[in-house]
Amino acid sequence: MDKLVREEIFNTAKSWILEAGNIIRNKINEPMEIGSKSNPNDLVTSVDRSTEEYFVNKIKSKYPKHLLLSEEGFGDNIQTVDGTIWIIDPIDGTMNFVQQKRNFAISIGIYHEGIGEIGLIYNVMEDILYTATRGEGAYKNGQKLPPLKSGVVLEESIVGLTHLWLCENPLVDERVMQELVQTARGSRTYGSAALEFAYVAEGVLEGYLTMSLSPWDIAAGMILVNEVGGVSTNLDGNVLDILKRDSVFTGHPEVHKRILEDFIKKGRK
Template identity: 55%
Template sequence: MDSKARRYLFEKAKEFVYEAGQRIKEQIDQPRTIETKSNPNDLVTEMDQNTEKFFAESIRNEFPEHRLFGEEGFGDDIQDLKGIVWIVDPIDGTMNFVHQKRNFAISVGVYEDGVGEIGVIYDVMGGALYSAIRGEGAYKNDLPLRMPEKKRIEETILALNTSWLIPENPHINHAGVAELVKTIRSTRSYGSAALEFVYVAEGIIDGYLTMTLMPWDIAAGKIIVNEAGGLVTTADGRELDMLNKTTVLASHIDIHKEIVENYVQLKTK
């Protein structure tokens, strides 16, 4: 993809995101149809489904040769990332959307042959658009994002789910997480992976550690964090699998290796 094609694709991605966001805002106070998926806390609404359907139709009308990798069933059967693939989460933070009517985002990553080219995350109710084009930096609205040059582990604010501190959790040794929490300055949990990624890029938090994300949760945020100077890998420091569920550590580069080597011990299944 040449720079002109990439720029056009970026502008269309923003156009789709803004329109989808406007549709959500216009209907935010309407009664919701709420269903559960994998567990009682894994919620989906008709707004998630309608928003993904909007992206599917918009992408296919404008770019019929592109494919869509989505959460709600309106995309293609994706077994690889050959060609150009849009990886879309129509509402990231559905529980926040249902309970708070805020703190959720639209997340769109565009990949070419497995390489992240464009990332767009829209904080719908906050009105902030976070974006990145590979090699051109990351932005919040029109302001460039760049993570602080230096960061010590003792000064770190880390986003993580408190369930990883429970001994019975199936993913990670809770003792290592407990030691990490004692070492850093503080923790946060925002309930939206997309927002947690962009908060890392913005420097609001210094890292985000989680055990169970899908590609649509990651695709845009990974590009934006990388372009802001951060590092995104699995929780144990490996390259991400962009086709399947995975662990994630997105953080300032100074603390990344220390967290992986000193505090993360994943459980074997």
């Protein structure tokens, strides 16, 4: 993607995500419809849907040739990475949104011919916007994030984990995961994959791993993490397919390598 084109799209996407966040903040205490999708804990609200519709209308109006991959079903049926694709989660962390009214984000990843060009993650209630453009670094509210420091060890790291490694058919032996938790300095669960990616990019977390995420959960975050020198793979250490659901492991390259070799591969089922 041409640099000038990328800059124009970035500025447009930034204005839209901030406007959408403002709309959500103004509606946060209003009555809303709450339903579920794959299971009773997989929540969806009328605000998820209206926010996604907001982006669909904006994108299709200004960029009619661009495609949209999104969580709530208003996007296109995308089979290849050809062209320019916006990958959007209108509210990442819907359970937090419903029960806490905080700790959720809008996530937008823009890919061109399969390459991540622009990533935006907006922590709506704290008014914190993480942004990244390919080759130009990652930012938090306009302040450039430094590259991840070298010499980081797992024993001094905080790792983001989800409870899914304790599910009925875990991908990694739970005894190995318990060993990982005991070896790291600490573990955290924030309930929003987009925010956990942003925290890895910021250096608040040294790693984040989960058993299963969709493209809209990771599209923006991968770009942010990449721009500060981080690594994102699945639990086999393979490159993530931006159009498919998969296990996800993102983090500081040294911590990523240590966890992958000493824990994940040892406990992989």
